[in-house]
Amino acid sequence: MELFRQIFLAGLGALGQAQQTLKATVDKLVERGEITQQQGKQVIEEWLSRERGDQGETMTKVGEELSKVMNRLRIVGREEFETLVERVEELERRTEG
Numbered sequence: 001m002e003l004f005r006q007i008f009l010a011g012l013g014a015l016g017q018a019q020q021t022l023k024a025t026v027d028k029l030v031e032r033g034e035i036t037q038q039q040g041k042q043v044i045e046e047w048l049s050r051e052r053g054d055q056g057e058t059m060t061k062v063g064e065e066l067s068k069v070m071n072r073l074r075i076v077g078r079e080e081f082e083t084l085v086e087r088v089e090e091l092e093r094r095t096e097g
Contacts, residue, residue: 007062015051022047 026040035043070077076084 003066008059011055011058015055018051019044019048 022044026035026043029035030037030040069075
C-alpha cells in the first residue's frame, strides 16, 4: 500500500505543477491582452474539471492494477486475511476441545 500512496502523491504533485504552469501561461496571455480575464478563468476551470475526472479514472485503473499485482504475488487483502485468521482460530478450537 505504500507504493500506491507514493504513486498517488506523485500524481498530485504533477497535477499541482501543471496547474501552476497553466495559470502562469494564462496570466501572460491576459497581460498581453490576447485573452480576457474571464476567458483565462474559464480555461483554468475547464482544465481543472477535466483533470478531476481523469484523476478519478486514473485512480480506478491504478487500484485495478494493484489488485492484479497483489493476486500475482499471492498477497492477500485485509478481508481475506481476517477470514483466514478466523478459520485458523476455529480449527484451533476444534483441535483443543
